[in-house]
Amino acid sequence: MGLLSLKEDRPTPKAVYNWRVYVSAAVASFASCMIGYDSAFIGTTIALDSFKTEFGFYELSTPELNLISANIVSIYQAGAFFGALGAYISSYFLGRRKSLFAFSLIFILGAGLMLGANGSRGLGLLYGGRVLAGIGVGGSSNMVPIYISELAPPAVRGRLVGIYELGWQIGGLVGFWINFGVNNTLPSSHEQWIIPFAVQLIPAGLLLIGAVWMKESPRWLFSKGRREEGLQVLCWMRNLSASDIYIIEEVSYIEEDIERHRVEVGAGFWKPFAALKQRKVQWRFFIGGMLFFWQNASGINAINYYSPTIFKSIGVTGTNTSLLTTGVFGCVKTFFTIIWLLYLIDHFGRRKLLMVGAVGGSLCMWYLGAYIKIADPSSHPTVNGQLSSGGISAMFFFYLWTAFYTPTWNGTPWVLNSEMFDQNTRSLGQASAAACNWFFNFLVSRFTPQMFATMGFGVYMFFAALMILSFVFIFFLIPETKGVPLEAMDRLFVVRPIWKANEVVMDELKLQEEEFRRNAGDLKLEDDGKPGLQQVEEKGDYV
Template identity: 30%
Template sequence: MGLSGTRLGAFRAYFFGYFVCTAGFLFGYDTGIVGGILEFKSYINDFGYKDQTTVSAVMVSLQNVGAFLAALAIFSVSERYGRKKTVQAAMIVFCLGVVLQVVPSHSLACFYIGRFVAGLGLGAGTAVVPAYNAEMAPKEIRGKLGSGMQWLFALGVMLSYWIDYAVKITLPVSSKQWQIPVGLQMVPAGVLGLGLCAMPESVRWLAKKGRFDEAWESLKWMRACEGPEVKAEFNEIRVGLEEELRATEGFNKRELLEPANRYRLLLAFFMFCGQQCTGMTALAYFGPQFFKLLVGNNTNQSLLITGLFGAEKFITVGIYILFFSEMWGRKPTLWISALSMAGCFIIVTVVKETTPAPDAKATPAGIGMVAMIFLTNSIYQFSWGPLPWPYTAEIFPTRIRAVGTSVAVSTQWLFNFLFSLVTRYMMDSWGSYVFLFYAVLDIIMAIIVFFFVKETKGKSLEEMETIFHSRAAFDVDAVRRETLDADKFKVHNKSVDYS
């Protein structure tokens, strides 16, 4: 599907969409950095612990708890102060948390507090950015831009793996070996926070607040045009908001329990729950530990494989976003990929349980299992990795989008917390059967998608009301045609009254 408008407008749409997804980069980098530094003797020596399983579980889960709480509560801040200021504040909090982690305290308690504080900023940022992005994106490429959260996530994971590997083999055993990877997180956080100063506020948030002049200026800047199509889009936004207000007469909690909104909230919960149930986020956190199960107890080798795993993640999700995200429907992509991942995990489990255990050297069976995990990763990056981000942001009406995305992303962090907390213990107790556990979850997800998920590709945010049979549904095509027809004969100041 082509993107109408000017080349400058297209550039701004892509630039803005991927720039705000820097929050996804932070998420990915932080996710990937943990498994590597836990393998460093320098980190173990500085903090003086022996129970690595407990420390790794607590380190990951504490940040996820902070992120969950922030993502769940941030919608009220975002609704009051706007998407832009909320993301900037979140980046400040995140940086404070990183500082607490890298100070030479030699105290696990201080490091844990830093993880929790950074989690607050990370959770807030990742909850607001999908809504911010969706509210600014042209409908033709909304899926492509929203999926940028996963692409930047994959980039963050990849870089974190290679940075871990680089400092492990090039630096002597010292505090710098783990402080450098952790401290580098402040760079993208600072870039996002400061860079937003030059970006406009959300068009739909401004319109919802009755600031129509500012909303029009924001939309004009984003589209780099003020022609008939842009005027029609703006009028569609205004009429959509008016219909929402007419149908609900002011926001209240009971509105969330209306059939259409309740259905959307359940879908949002399911999408991010499903993303974590694939098992791929657990692999991202504990890649080196997972690959030791397959290739033996060789730290450098497992770190190298993990680095290649991260590179594959970034490349495959990029291919999907650039070439297939607006070609394939959301629904078939999700259920077919879930069944495919289940098949791969079953094969890994069977091979692992029917071949000799690897030592420090790779075996043909070990290489085959690693290849199968890489294939599973590719399938995930073409489906459950990127799709929940745009899908959960686009299905909600403007009035409750902040609440909806908060519920969705907080679900992501909740199950991220649960799986990161139990995965290390599952690996210790079950060994390769942990892959079979995730295969069963994938099959369940495929069934739910097939029967309950609705297709949204190519639809405007206002058209979602019709798809979900909301009381605020209206004839979007009629409104669009009316504006376009009127603009054929009138100049801008007479065609649409923005006062």
């Protein structure tokens, strides 16, 4: 298959893969730029001499400094946890688009409060602002993958949700390099560290403006009984007329799926909670949350938030050298995210990516832990901060770990969680998964300084062991979702064995497609030129 070739669930007009779906996904993904920027800039900003001096960090003991640093970083994740849960409420009553607008406003308010912090006022405004900003990104992290997955054609769903991950990496790339820039071009001052805090307003403002242009999710409109509006948005998004057989099929699939779940689960705000009594729903909630447990168990957020500490443990010394090394880390992540987005996620598949990333990343972590144990670079500093040959090999394996992790575990759990829930439980399922992500993220960001202080090289071996366990989890419990329509996910999670489920379901879909087209071949348009969807329904259930 070529780089941009697609595996389709049914014959699809080229018009479906138009600029509208890509631009809509890109605009929504300004939310992930906000998230990625914070994960990259905050750890390096609070490591700047200007920040430490203004807030008296040099007067603190090491345990006190670790505690304050961990609080500044982790309080953001705590806010994001509650924002992710709150997004279920807003998405049910307001929809996906208006929820994104509201959460971007909350983030902007929080970012504005952070700009009021200084040495005389203390850290109070910084703490309060980071809580509000965390609520904003937590809600956005829930909404964006759902929104994109619901508007995406199945063949490019992974690629479109992957734009969300690309936005995360672009934000991170800016966050990693901006501190290198201010550290080299500006004197140590209040302005030096406040500029990185101000930059986070840019992607939030772009999301706010973009939310005005975005269309609401057609599936959400159908689920609310706003059929004509949903059909209009779907036709606009697919760039097809309402009479096109592809639109007739898709509307038929959506309405059948909604009706089935109204019978099985029921419609309403509380019905998805009642659905949690069903074992199949409980199972998907469990594996959705566990995917983010294993993602955080790779050690990525320890590296993102405390990169200066990570590089110091390997032997990199000096603020400027540490910032430069961190910036290169951001470049490597962005490069491999683009490869993941353009090719791997929709060709190689979700399941294989996660297993390859788990094994490769684990081997790299084992090497790093062994090197730090044997060489003990913190006790044997090199002359003029130059790395030894062993230190260079450790840096190589660190970047190799990045090459394994980024195109596998970095964005794939978001793709899986955006597509594996049914229409009636999708918002609640994504809220649960996003909240799990931020909860595990909070634990890592809160306790990483203490882990390095007490465990040393053992931190790397701890993450290495967990990555091996994640391979076992994926192999036995996660089916391949590549190319499967959202409406067929229930069937995918029933087929056994897991590693053959995708092949079985795709074969069934082809047979159903042939049957549908045979029965729909004699359809005629109604007098007003609109599709005879009622005629399709009278012919029977083809999904």
